[in-house]
Amino acid sequence: MECDVCGRAMWRWPALPTVWDEEICSWCHASTHVGGESFAVARPPYLPVEMRWEKAVADGLPLRVSHVFGIFDRTLCGVQQAGMSPSDYGWLPQRGTPVALAGKAAGVIDDRWPQAMRGEDARVSVARRL
Template sequence: MECDVCGRAMWRWPALPTVTHSEIWSCSWCHATTYMGGEWFEVVRPPYLPVEMRWDLAVADGLPADVSHAFGSSGRTLCGIREVGMSPSFDHKWEPGRGDACGACREEVGVIDERWPWAKRGEDARVSVARRL
């Protein structure tokens, strides 16, 4: 599948189908995500979010407690750490401005954010397609 934000190839997550989606696709370049299938939509493309709202906190037993890392869409932190059982914390966002934020994750967030074209940053810039009844 081609990314609607930057035009690069997306990869499919090895996720089990749920009521909201049957497939999840992510772009490893700009980190745009597309959800396909599910009960209400055929294609859901979440809009651009500012860096303060975009990244989940990475959670894993092997991560140091004194440094917070951003969870990337490829099953590792944005700075490249991979730990067994790592997952995103859906309860807590990773905040790049906090004093304990990983510097390498912070740099990567800036690089990824610059990859989103300004034309794709509006609330309606990415098109979701509803199922026809």
């Protein structure tokens, strides 16, 4: 699938086929969700840096360092561990000891979103009519 924000190819995130498929753009990290009971295409809107990222959790990550979950068992700063997942908590750069590279990467990714795609209604979601 092509990213509706920046036009680049998206990575497929594995999910149960009867539920949702999620595709994530490797460039701007926009996500598109396809599926559900009524087969919809959902495109979550732009969120600012302080609202977009979750804290990464995995065995072996230091507890006092705040890593940002990216995609595919990898943090934004490049740490990769099998079984890594996003926590139930958002990543807040002002809390804990954030990894400097993560903050820079989050800022770079945020800059890749065109201003025109940052409005609440900028991304179009489509629901199949039954």
